[in-house]
Amino acid sequence: MDIANSASIEMIPRAQDALSSSLEKKPSHGLQESVDVVSSSAEKPWSFYMSILLLGLVGLIVALDSTSLIVALPVIAKDVGGTSLESLWASISFMLVVTVAQPIYSSASDVLGRKNSLYVSMLLFTIGCLVFAVAKSMRVIILGRVLQGLGGGGMDVLQVIILSDITTLRERPLYMGVIAVFNALGNVTGLVAAGVFAELVSWRWLGWVNLPMMGVAFLLTFFFLDLKPLEMELRRMDWLGLILFAIGATSLALPLSWAGSSFSWSTWQTLLPLLIGVAFLSVFAWYERRPLEPVFPYRIFKNTTMTAAILSGAIHGLLTYTVQTYLPLFFQAVFLQTTIQSAISTLPFSAVVVGFSAISGILVNLMRRYRLVLLTGWLLMTTFLGLLCLVKRSTAKAETYTFQAFAGIGVGIILTVTAIPTQASVRHVDDTGIAAGMLVNFHLFGALIGLSIGSNIFNSVFKQKMDSLMDSLTTLPTSIQILQNANEAIGFIPSLRTLELPEPLMNIVLDAFWAPFQVLWIVMTCISGIGLFIALFIKELSLEKDEVGRQGLQQPLP
Known part of the structure; x- marks a missing residue:
């Protein structure tokens, strides 16, 4: 009898554990679940919300810096006397270093601690901003961009890793949406600020403007990012x-x-x-x-959802950075707009990216499901990138703005929601940060490939058009002879507005600039279709998990 009672008593906690486990796996869609999430958020300490502000600010700074140079580079090169090759290096050095640095920071932060790694990245970025702002030659500018990339790569990846450490999967979609707004806002303001500073003030302010924001970020990190201590073991580093x-x-x-x-x-x-x-x-x-702590653990890739999410994230990075780079140039070359006008014309795209980065996170938080939202984003981006192929010089501006706005809705949705299945599919909570970091790594590597594809498409198509033009003319007018070298086409775009050519010849030249963009949009649409297909393999997983990582925020004393 005693043995039977003892066995029955022992079975009670097991049954409770089994019930809790089954409830974890079963998604809840009722009002009570939303109340629980809100209640959980309301109990957060003040340091949590200030840490969220810190992570958002870090994301804004990196996004601001990664997009601003694209617009200002022609002015910078002219001011310091940079060559085309030096301009290329100034443009790509930041992205190259960020791509290489991110996995290093991800791995190091698992052994040395998130906060220590964040301090190092912020210090390097600040030094890079100073070097960039005082540079008097393109070589020093490149050095500044390299230092900014070394710091920015760490800041960018640690932002998502720390967020995954201090939040539970149950509440994370909401805070992902909040952080995504800061990131998208940085992309928008980077383009506009670069145009304003380069044309009206000084391009050097692109470096100076980061310093007060970095000061605030340092203070927030020191006073509020109170993470659980981690015993550093350098021998575990890979x-x-x-x-x-x-x-x-x-x-x-x-x-x-x-x-x-x-x-x-x-x-x-x-x-x-x-x-x-x-x-x-x-x-x-x-x-x-x-290794004990590998840079890219094999265990992360042992499920279909994780692999599909990371691959689709890489394709999203490829598409997003390429479209953000070439859309302003499209308005300058096809509609002959100034730098500032082109930045304003891309606001329909940029603004909805900001808005739907937040809306999609909130929507997933309410629905407790993400797959339908994610597939909708891919469908919108693919469809409306395809419609951009139809835009010509005679197309109404309203039509162009509509196409890019709906494409931006898709971009914003995917930006936030792809991270959710990536983190929901990990088997152990301490792998969440690794998974989050890997998604950022692949997203940036996809961006690098996308920019390479864009450059190759633009140069090759433009060269074909100019070759056919030269075949029909005995000599090119002096004002456009530089265009015989396709590598000079992008840099020549601002000069199109001031060309004085006979109307028939001017139309041919403008068509030569329009054709590469059309081919680029077609290729991006096809790649987006591949991303949509890969996203179909992402499964719907439960979001009802309440564990936090081993480097989460320390709980305040009662």
Whole structure:
């Protein structure tokens, strides 16, 4: 009898655990669930909300810096006497270094601690801003951009990792939406601020303006980001893996950035580093099964949802950065707008990206489901990128604004929602930060590939158009002879407004600039269709998990 009672008593907690586990797996859609989420949020300490503000500010600063140079670069190159090659390096150095640095910060923060890694990244970024702001040559500007990239890469990836540490999966969609607003706002203001500073004040303010924001970020980190202490074990660092990845990623990224512009794909300057990069990354992939704390743990990729989410995230990065880069140039070349006018014309795209980055997170938080929202985003982006292919010089502006706005809705939705299945699919809560960091890594690497694709498409199509024009003319007018070199086409776009050519010839030149954009939108639409197809493999998983990571915020004393 005693044994039976004892067994019955022992079974009670097991039954309770089983019931709790089943409830965790079963999504809840009722009003009570929303009340629980709100109640959970209301109990947060003040340090939590200030930490969310810190993470948003960090995201805004990095996004602001990653987009601003695109618009201001022609003015900078003219001011300091930079060559086309130096301008290329000033443009790509930030993205290259960010792409290589992010996985290093992800891995280091697991061993050295998130807060220590964040301090290092913020310090490097601040030094980079100072170097950039006082630079008197393009080489010093490139140095500043490299330092900014070393810091910005860490700030960008640690933003999402720390967010995953201090929030539960149950409440995370809401805060992802909040953080995404800051990121998207940085992308929008970066383009506008660059145009205003470059034309009306000084491009150097693109460096100076970051300093007060970095000061606030340092203070918020010091006083409010009170993370649980972590015992640092340097021996657990995957040093060899980090070296292999850094060499391989750099060797692979460099030729992708200059192929088709500075060097053709068939030259040794492109092929040799490309092959070296592939070789080192192959060795890196083979080696990553061995370390205690690998840079990219194999266990992360053992489910379909995680793999599909990361691949679709890479495609989203490819599309987003390419569209953000070429959309302002499209308005300048096709509609002959100024830098500031083109920044304003892209606001329909940028504004809805900001809005729906937040709305999608709130929507998932209310619905407790994400798959339908995510697929809707991919469908909208694919459809309306396709419609941009129809835009010509004679197309009404309202039509153009509508197409880019609906494409922006898709971009904003995917930006926020892709991170949710990525983190919901991890088996252990301490892997959540790794998964979040990997999504950011692949998103940026996709961006690098996208910019390379965009550059190659634009140069090759423009060259074909100019070759046919030169075949029909004995000589080109002096004012456009520079366009015989397709690499000069992007830099020549601001000069289109001041050209004085016969109307028939002017129309031919403008058509030569319009054609590359049309092909670019077609290619981006096809790639977006691939992203939509991959997203179909993302499964609907439960969001009802309340664990936080081992480096979450310390609870205040009662």
